[in-house]
Amino acid sequence: MADLRRKKEPPKIDIYKAWCKGCGICASFCPTGALARDEAGYPYVKEPEKCISCGWCEIRCPDFAITVKHKGDDEKARGIREEAIQ
Amino acid sequence: MAGVTELIHKYLRHDKKFPHVWCPGCGIGIMLGALIRAIDQCGFAKDEIVLVAGIGCTGRLPVYVDFNTLHTTHGRALTFATGVKLANPKLKVIVVMGDGDAVAIGGNHFIHAARRNIDLTAIILNNSVYGMTGGQFSPTTPYGMRTTTTMFSNVEQAFKISELAVTAGAVFVARGSVYHAKMLDGLLEKAFMKNGFSVVEVVSHCHTQYGRLNRMGTAVEMMQWQKEHAITVEKAAGMADEELADKFKIGVLIDRELPVFQDEYDKVKARAKGISIP
Numbered sequence A: 001m002a003d004l005r006r007k008k009e010p011p012k013i014d015i016y017k018a019w020c021k022g023c024g025i026c027a028s029f030c031p032t033g034a035l036a037r038d039e040a041g042y043p044y045v046k047e048p049e050k051c052i053s054c055g056w057c058e059i060r061c062p063d064f065a066i067t068v069k070h071k072g073d074d075e076k077a078r079g080i081r082e083e084a085i086q
Numbered sequence B: 001m002a003g004v005t006e007l008i009h010k011y012l013r014h015d016k017k018f019p020h021v022w023c024p025g026c027g028i029g030i031m032l033g034a035l036i037r038a039i040d041q042c043g044f045a046k047d048e049i050v051l052v053a054g055i056g057c058t059g060r061l062p063v064y065v066d067f068n069t070l071h072t073t074h075g076r077a078l079t080f081a082t083g084v085k086l087a088n089p090k091l092k093v094i095v096v097m098g099d100g101d102a103v104a105i106g107g108n109h110f111i112h113a114a115r116r117n118i119d120l121t122a123i124i125l126n127n128s129v130y131g132m133t134g135g136q137f138s139p140t141t142p143y144g145m146r147t148t149t150t151m152f153s154n155v156e157q158a159f160k161i162s163e164l165a166v167t168a169g170a171v172f173v174a175r176g177s178v179y180h181a182k183m184l185d186g187l188l189e190k191a192f193m194k195n196g197f198s199v200v201e202v203v204s205h206c207h208t209q210y211g212r213l214n215r216m217g218t219a220v221e222m223m224q225w226q227k228e229h230a231i232t233v234e235k236a237a238g239m240a241d242e243e244l245a246d247k248f249k250i251g252v253l254i255d256r257e258l259p260v261f262q263d264e265y266d267k268v269k270a271r272a273k274g275i276s277i278p
């Protein structure tokens, strides 16, 4: 039961603002558009429910300033994840 | 993906000033992530690793990580690393260099370390330019490109670092890019596990110097360029030279066995002592 509920919960994305330089890599390459940039160019989580926790952003953040905690999982997410993480 | 950044933080020297010194979006930070993940994945203890670097933006990398680290002089990282390895062969010695560091001022050390086949891993971040000192051209700046010392376009041909390493005798040579960061983890792991001189060339971007003068855009656009111009070794095998003209190959370029300096040197010691060896 608990598992079913967790599946609907979007992944948890944390941006460590003190280290983020606003380079734009995470938001520009996010394959689902979960991340976006504010007027100053800094990333924020615009649509958390779109995140498939592929980890693209986390692996390539040059400043180690973003974490994605894997919560949900489904076929589609796995597919995109495989393609995204090359 | 939980835990990727947490793992990195475990290896950083938190008493250093963060965020680090590199420009927003610089690929050196991405390479640092891959380096840490690969070391962790291989199961080395922090104290087993010696990270040796020269000077440059790339050369600054060891400052931030909690291994044994040596920040040496420009172009000479491989010589310090050679000394460390021969003095204590049990250590895993990893050398991090920029393209200028490795194949301009340090070019001779590079080919001879490869020829000797000394058990080191050389990681070379190739951003086609001297980033730190103001964007001067390097031996890896492609023909026709602008830098602060080739304002009317570079008239020289560029070294291909990986191909140079293959010819010079390195037993393992791979090329990756910071865009293909996940693949880079794997290439670095393979290099670390190889006995002998291994080289991983990491294609990266210096948008601040090189990118700006060549109108290549932001870090994001330069990573997009990497995505579009990288071809895996496997795919490239079936492609014509013309198709590959503006592409760069990523993957393992060579993985072979040759006598390793340290093993051979042990035999020399045995011979000198009159001990017969098989």
Ligand SMILES: Cc1ncc(C[n+]2csc(CCOP(=O)(O)OP(=O)(O)O)c2C)c(N)n1
Residues within 6 Å of the ligand: B055, B056, B057, B058, B059, B073, B074, B097, B098, B099, B100, B101, B102, B105, B125, B127, B129, B130, B131, B132, B133, B138, B206
């Ligand atoms: C003996 C010596 N010569 C020249 C320099 C100046 N210098 C510092 S870094 C550098 C080049 C850096 O280019 P690269 O190795 O490609 O590293 P990047 O900054 O691009 O990462 C030069 C020429 C120096 N520090 N020492």
Ligand code: SF4
Residues within 6 Å of the ligand: B021, B022, B023, B026, B027, B028, B057, B058, B127, B131, B132, B205, B206, B207, B208, B209
């Ligand atoms: S000058 Fe270039 S290589 Fe150096 S930190 Fe900036 S982007 Fe990176």
Ligand SMILES: [Mg+2]
Residues within 6 Å of the ligand: B098, B099, B100, B125, B126, B127, B128, B129, B130, B131, B138
């Ligand atoms: Mg350089």
